Amino acid sequence: MDQELDAMFGFAPDHDSPVPYMQRTRDYYKAIGYATPYRWAHHLQAPFTRLTKPLSECNVAIVTTAAPYQPGKGDQGPGAAYNGSAKFYQVFSGDSSRDHDLRISHIGYDRIHTTATDCNTWFPLPALRRAVAAGRIGKIAARFHGAPTNRSHRVTIEADAPELLARVREDRVDAVIVVPNCPVCHQTSSLVARHIEANGIPTVLMGCAKDIVEHAAVARFLFSDFPLGNSAGKPRDVASQDQTLDSALRLLESACGPQTTMQNPIRWNEDGLWKLDYSNVAQLTAEELQRLRAEFDRQKELARVNRVEKAA
Numbered sequence: 363m364d365q366e367l368d369a370m371f372g373f374a375p376d377h378d379s380p381v382p383y384m385q386r387t388r389d390y391y392k393a394i395g396y397a398t399p400y401r402w403a404h405h406l407q408a409p410f411t412r413l414t415k416p417l418s419e420c421n422v423a424i425v426t427t428a429a430p431y432q433p434g435k436g437d438q439g440p441g442a443a444y445n446g447s448a449k450f451y452q453v454f455s456g457d458s459s460r461d462h463d464l465r466i467s468h469i470g471y472d473r474i475h476t477t478a479t480d481c482n483t484w485f486p487l488p489a490l491r492r493a494v495a496a497g498r499i500g501k502i503a504a505r506f507h508g509a510p511t512n513r514s515h516r517v518t519i520e521a522d523a524p525e526l527l528a529r530v531r532e533d534r535v536d537a538v539i540v541v542p543n544c545p546v547c548h549q550t551s552s553l554v555a556r557h558i559e560a561n562g563i564p565t566v567l568m569g570c571a572k573d574i575v576e577h578a579a580v581a582r583f584l585f586s587d588f589p590l591g592n593s594a595g596k597p598r599d600v601a602s603q604d605q606t607l608d609s610a611l612r613l614l615e616s617a618c619g620p621q622t623t624m625q626n627p628i629r630w631n632e633d634g635l636w637k638l639d640y641s642n643v644a645q646l647t648a649e650e651l652q653r654l655r656a657e658f659d660r661q662k663e664l665a666r667v668n669r670v671e672k673a674a
Contacts, residue, residue, distance in 0.1 A: 378634035380572040380587060383545045383641075390641040394655035403515055403549050405579035409560035410620035413537060417615055420536035423503035425526060425554060427511050427547040428464035428484050430454070438467040440478040444657075453525045454508040458487065462506075469511055469544035471591030475636040480597035484543050486568070489594065489607040498611060503533045509540075509554050511547045518550050523557035530563060537614055539607075540567045541593050545574055552578035566614040568593045568606065572623070582617045584610040586626040589636055595628075602628055 368375060388399045413420065431438055435448045448468040456462050464485045466478060482488050487506065493499050507529050512518050530538055538558055542551035548571040555565040559581045566582040569575050570590050575583050586593060586606060595603030606626055613624045630636060639645065646654070 375634070377638055379637075380585070381637050381640060382573055383548075383571045384573050384577065386641045387545055389643050393643040393646070393651050394658060400513070402574060403553055403578045405556070408579040408581050408620035409556055410581045410617075411559050411562050411564045413564050413615060415536065417499050417537070417611060418497055419500045421501050421503050421534060422490065422499050423530050423533060423535040423538050424458075424485070424487060424490065424506040425509050425530075425538055425540045425551070425558075426464065426485055426506060427469065427509050427542050427544070427551060428466050428481070429468050429508065430456070431463040431465050436467075438465045441473070442467040442478075443473075444468075444470060446660075446663075449511070450508065451510050451512070453510065453522055453529070455505040455529055456508070458502045458504060458506050462487070466543050466591055469547055470641075471543050472589035472636070472640050474639045475589040475630075476591035477597055478591060482600075482603055483592045483594050483597050484541060486539065486541065486594040486603065486607050489600075489603045490539075492604060493607060493611065498608070500536075503530070503535050505529065505533055509550055511544060511550050513546055515553065518553045519557065522550075523554045526554055527558050527561055527563075530558065535563060538563055538565045539610060539614075540565055542567070542569050542571070543591050543593065545571055545590070548574040549578055551575075552580050555580045564614060566610045568610050576621070576623065579621055581620045581622070582613045583621075583623045584613050584626060585623055586628070588626075588628075588630045590640065592630075596630070 384402050429448055429450050432448055436445050438448050445467040464481050466484055490502050507526055510522055540551045540555045542548040548569050551567055552575050555567050559565045567580050568584045570586050570588050570593050572585045595606040609626055
């Protein structure tokens with residue numbers, strides 16, 4: 363009957379709506395044995411800074427949660443399992459004039475539906491270069507910057523966000539594009555964008571986790587209803603990457619106030635069934651949950667080594 367009504371009125375099926383990542387994450391960790399639910403960052407208002415000049419005259423920087431490839435830190439290639447040893451715990455910067463091998467094996471992206479074969483889906487530097495060539499933006503900042511994916515609100519707000527602000531100020535940036543990947547990345551990126559925006563530099567966040575970003579509240583959010591790991595467009599699809607970036611740039615120009623969300627009109631596929639798979643405990647057996655708990659504990663220990671190395 364529901365399908366008949368959907369067909370009659372042109373309704374979409376219930377599953378084909380933005381993935382509820384916060385609830386999925388709570389349910390998942392509860393199912394593998396972690397009783398205390400994670401508290402996601404929540405704000406009711408967001409800071410807002412307008413562009414002071416046309417984008418064609420602006421110096422634009424990227425902040426990413428992707429990590430540089432680290433030889434000797436295990437499999438970080440396409441299809442690699444979650445790799446805690448590849449995590450980074452301090453802000454890094456890279457030369458925007460060069461190409462870089464940035465990867466996402468260290469975070470919880472959608473490993474079922476994201477191939478991770480094209481870094482341009484999470485790091486839009488080539489698309490930004492094409493925008494410069496077309497006269498859409500003035501120039502790319504001398505450096506891009508990496509934001510550590512940190513579950514600690516305090517560390518992100520008190521340490522990483524101020525450090526990122528200092529670096530984009532050093533580069534005399536006029537606007538910042540922030541690109542997350544995993545669920546916690548979206549929270550980290552939102553907190554970073556809020557801090558940069560509150561200190562006078564306009565930002566736009568390009569992401570796929572609508573509930574997390576809107577819960578944290580940012581100035582401008584381009585929502586792409588794609589699997590995690592594709593915030594900058596579809597893999598091997600330059601047209602979608604350019605269109606996604608252009609949508610973010612138009613939002614940067616046109617938002618009239620804070621907490622402005624624009625939805626990318628591009629669809630990932632026709633049926634939207636991919637949305638049922640990510641961290642969905644309803645689709646996991648007890649044996650799978652037990653295995654996932656053991657693997658999670660193992661990866662936590664690998665990541666802990668990196669924290670110890672940073673502290674030292």
